[in-house]
Amino acid sequence: MSEYKMPSLGADMEDAILIEWKVKEGDSVQNGDIIAEIETVKGDIDVEVFEDGVVEKIIAQPGQKLPVGTVLAYIKTDISSSPKEAPDEQPPKEIPPVEIPPVSDPPPTIPPVEIPSPAPDPIREPSPPEITPVKDPIRKPTPPEVVLPMTSINEKNRPRASPLARKMAQNLGIDLQQIKSSNESGVIHKVDIESFIKNKSKNLKPVIQVKEPQESKKNKMRSAIAAAMSKSNREIPHYYLETSIDMKIALDWLRKENSKRSISDRVLPAALLIKATALALAEVPNLNAYWTNEGLQQKENINIGFTISLRQGGLVIPAIQKANQKTLDVLMEELSDIIQRARTAKLRSSELTTGTVTITNVGERGAEKVFGIIYPPQVALIGFGKIIEKPWAINGLLGIRPVLSVTLAADHRATDGIIGSRFLEKLNQLLQNPHQL
Template sequence: MIEFQMPSLGADMEDGTLVEWKKKPGDKVKRGDIIAEVETQKGLIEIEVFDEGTIQELLIKEGTKIPVGTVMAIINPSEVTLEAKEEKTPESKPIEIQPIEEKIIVKKEKIKQKASPLARRIAEENKIDITTLKGTGPEGAVSKEDVELAIANQQPTEKAISPSDSIRSAVAAAMSKSNKEIPHYYLIKNIDISKALNWLKEINSHKPVKNRLLPIVLFIKATAKALVEFPDLNAVWENGIIQKKEINIGLVVSLKKGGIVVPAIHQVNLKSIDEIMETLNDLIPRARALKLRSSELSDSTITLTNIGDNGADAVFGIIYPPQVAIVGFGSITEQPIAENGMIGIKSCVTVTLAGDHRATDGLTGSRFLVALNYQLQNPELL
């Protein structure tokens, strides 16, 4: 029997939080397989197995904070692993083959109902007694679907939807993959948007309060118009760059209980700023309620993230694969700007671009930011 422990990923690491099991009881594993994803101060880390065998039991629930050295899972070793252990040098302690079958039987007697870790967590969160459920999984184990069915039967009326851990895990996994596989380059440009804000103020003065425009619509529209000139940034990387015909900007939306979703605003270049505002008024509430359509979660061709008011001056995004770029807008701040030999106070925003160096380079990215600046200096063209 092999005790799989929470590994140390550096001298400064004391613990980590189990985000997701990538294997389940009964799965065979070999050296190098990923058994779990653990979130640490260094980010989302994929945890590898260094032995070969079959997973007997997962001991830790997803979402649990685990100190380094904690036993996370029990693995029944294969013959290959046993032979490797026996061939160790005399300095290593020989492995003692315990009566594994006997121990397994004892553990089974203590388990009232088999269930996946995810099913147990969902059941606990919704106060479902998992021992009363009939499992449809392997060997009668209760699955996530079994628990969800029980919840639906208990609560036939419409219930509020809370942020999903699965979405958070999916985004985290994508960001981890992005950091490992995409060679990012970063550019930054400080843009004076005083003229754009004054133009927006004038436009809003003729609109009822509920129809007034926010600065974000100018950022979205200006980004779309600049992308028309630089289609290599409105693309995906799939064994090579593939330009997208539609400009579907994925907007990062924060969830009230943590995490983000990135729904797409379709064909932004064909929408007026009023239509973009209408789309946002519909899209953002649905995103926070997790009531998005599949196309809104899958069609983005580039991502835009906006810190909003009273936040950081700049945001350096991580590209959401398979996209090849993300544009970040910081908070709008008043800054001293030199113009025609005179210093004046202007409303400015710091814009960043993270690009995939396989698809574009710094020259393309820099020219894109110049084009974006031009659009914001001429808001009447938007």
């Protein structure tokens, strides 16, 4: 039997309200089935199950506001099939909740903790020969510092707990002082944490107000973004690179293609940029990775997180799975679908947790350049600016060309500028050959 827990849909999520179960006790479920709907600051999300089995016991009730990691139900897993993780890239599960420290009296911080590693992912082979070493023997990766809520503890009266229990508590945002040891030694073990969560889930009172007012949601999303971005900016040593790309060939090709198509089949430059980015990442895989305590973990699938601004404020970053393997038509279809569902708060949990890199395309809204902040545990963010006509010299002749500014924000713990430069150069090459995209 396995525990089905409130998933973490990103570093900026602390809790969610269970809106409804899509299954009942006794129902059979399969990997990928949507089994519940939850309300988060990013909107209502359909959450999936990642194993086959039977819903044995439902613990959480609709209306309850539940922290990430809370057991929602128990699934009796099918003996013949081993539990599976999320379909492609398992997100970093149960990232410790991020708290914004008060300005006047910052809460005590605890020693750095390990962020849970994503599911094992085969390292892409062969790696390019010039790749930066995955692990730096001299400089150990600096684990992120987790700022706990006001209930956090100081070193002196820290409860005694096994390393695993301590890690679990930290990951779930649980104060160890709330937990009683079940053995004589008084040391808290994994089993004590599990029993605490189980009891907590049982005792939770339903929240009367299921739907929060729009303004409150907006403020919460702002706070969540603020916390996640502050953490990223504080912990990730970003480096930035920028290049200008002549888009004449790509846009001419696109115009010609679109003139042969019906309106609804037209391809937008955004699809071209997504595909080119995904193919360039396949050539420079160190940027398609997560940074964890184990160092750089390259991801086999290239899932492009696409930043979508919400009109009511804030943003969401659903991922387009395996974008390098999809045609422009399929990418257009998926992009259109994902944008509409993001705007109507109908995304699936796996879409919010499987991104391996992020694209921001604010150029469409007018900015000439954008320098982004990495969405952890990813190690790169690509920013596309506005395509602007500029004087451009080719073979000694000056002409006017549509020019796109592309920036790369990358994690210097994971890669060096030479890797980033190689990626931008590859991207440029791909966009000069749009017919190959």
